[in-house]
Amino acid sequence: MPLLDLPDCVNARDLGGTPLAGGATVRMRALLRSDNHDLLTADGIAAVRELGVARILDLRHGWEAREFPSPFEDDEIYLNLPLLGVYPGFDPTAPDDYRPEVEHAPERVAAAFTALADAPPGPVLIHCHGGRDRTGILTALALAAAGAAHEDIVADYALTEGTDPQTMRDLLDHFDREHQGVTAYLTESGVDRRRLRAVQRRLTAP
Template sequence: MNLDWPGCRNARDLGGLPTADGSAIRPRALLRSGHHAGLTPDGIAGVRAAGVSRVVDLRRDTERDARPSPFAGDPGYVHASVLLDVITYEYPDDSYGPLLDHNQQRVAAAFRAIAEAPPGAVLVHCHGGRDRTGVLVALALGVAGVAPDVIAEDYALTADSPAATMRNTLDHLDDAYGGVHAYLRRIGITEDEIDAVRTRLREPAYLAETRDGYDRFAAEYAGLFGDAGARHVWERAMLAGFAELVRAEPGPVLEVGSGIGTITAYLKGLGLDVSGIDLSPEMVAIARRDHPSITFGTGTMTALAHPDATLAAVVAWYSIIHLPDEEVSAALTEFRRVLRPGGYAFLAFQVGDEARHVRDITFHRRRPGQVAGMLREAGFELCLESVRAPDQEGLAEHLPQAYLLARLPRPTEPQEL
């Protein structure tokens, strides 16, 4: 996906590239671009809004000094030149094999900068975002399981970059070293470092399962629940109270896991400036069709495409039910990042201890106290914890339903201990 960063060439997100085993590269995990010296203020803001935790600058020392990076003072900035100022070996126009052969320790340092990056997006760049960037990105995508032809096709999205050049490079790694993995081991990269890059880049299996399940179920789901809205009197009461709180200090609201958009539309009817994201493109398509006045997009709640501290509220209405336990805390931390001080997180989920598998989708039940503890650990203070009995009539529910409303403290307010 191309990124609109004014003043920067060739910027794109590698998210969505398929792996050979049916997974994919997760969005906002690995980004690539040209140099950043020409970024406008809006461009710099765009990079920061992408959740970049590490910038890996592959330029020579002279290039860096001539065009300093606006991120050079950031703790996440790493300068890892893969070339000397003067190249002392011959290299062809149709392969980067000699670059990989003659700069092994420099390539290792650049790869290690990805492996050791803190949580967040890694942005790799050189001068034009083609040659050195293309090589390092190819190594990272290779260990993540992206097929060579797909890597070469992505490389070719850059102007004047024939896919054959990257294909020849990968063939050289096969012939001379036994492949990407063997090359990295040869130059000193450990298995732990390779695993760290693979884990960082690959989409977790639960995301693919949930997306595929809802894509198949979307049309039927819309027929069953398309006009449901807020289905229960207590839900309507709590959503109305939530909307009143947000309207007191208006701001944008995001529903994560918005599905076909019924709750998003209900909140808009309560006067909120609300949009939605969902993992399933088919669910998003139905939401856009049925609610054309509301903005819906695809995305995941653990990597929101929103700048820090910009939202008044995040609503997760029966959507954390698809997250494994270890991912819930990551999602709540992401909610904290995008919420402004005093912003709200509103969660709904079924109460229980087990996980169920229905239509090839996993549904996790949780105890309210468990989720409340996760909210507190993420820096929230609890405003509301409510559990209602199952509705034995219209919906024939079998489990209690939990609702938690939490708020970020303002800077002058002490956090709960």
């Protein structure tokens, strides 16, 4: 997956080239990911605009977006949609485990996925604070919905600094075991088939 030069942004890359079912790949400049944008330099901001980004999905909590504001917060391309809530028993010091998080607030996950599906034509840039957990979850859901295999989703996740690939394997296995797959989880969470097809079309290279 090509890295993106967005000074001073980290974990910034294009998901283009990720293998999909049937020999297809993810379209270049369809789905981008990064950490938060409050440290972007003027050159970094210009680079985002030069990419022609049509939608920025900021998955951070509202308080994070206020404390570390995005330089795009007043732009029509920007949308803040907190992906996860703090669920009962949440322990920020515990090892990463996304399974309780996706079960606690499936409606938020569905809203973020729907926003990806409904975005205007052009690149969609997903980010959270570090570009790891919440970004990793939504990216995994999008790739899986488009037909990416588990190992390729895990491989992308592992490119992000500070990740344990087993965390993503556990999440994907959870979707299979408890929901009969990612598509079924998204449908149960409120994503309609039209939005699922829209994400497939957006990501799949012709």
